[in-house]
Amino acid sequence: MEEKFDCPAQQVLDLLGQKWTLMILRVINQNKVQRFNEIYKALKPISPKTLSVRLEELEKKHIISKKVYNEIPPKVEYTLTKEGNELIECFKHIDKWVKKWK
Secondary structure, three states: OOEEEEEEHHHHHHHHHOOOOHHHHHHHHOOOEHHHHHHHHHOOOOOHHHHHHHHHHHOOOOOOOEEEOOOOEEEEEEEEHHHHHHHHHHHHHHHHHHHHHH
8 A cells, every 4th residue: 555645845746756847847937938839849759648737737736827818729828826936946946956966
């Protein structure tokens, strides 16, 4: 039986440790506002299905927000939320740590 621990850091690592998740956040952060196809093109060979699932997971965790425009064809934009921007700041500290100790 798999044990679940009430550890916030582990919960974040479980989400961010999934393939493509960090790269999706990187692309959105670099460009501030991104549409699905822009993210997809930047991350090929990611599959559209995987990208959709990861975006949905990040949105559910309030790391990114999704804005849907009432247009034809449909227009959807993804941006980092306040929480997502704070997470990016954490990554900057981790980057410094890695550079210092590698």
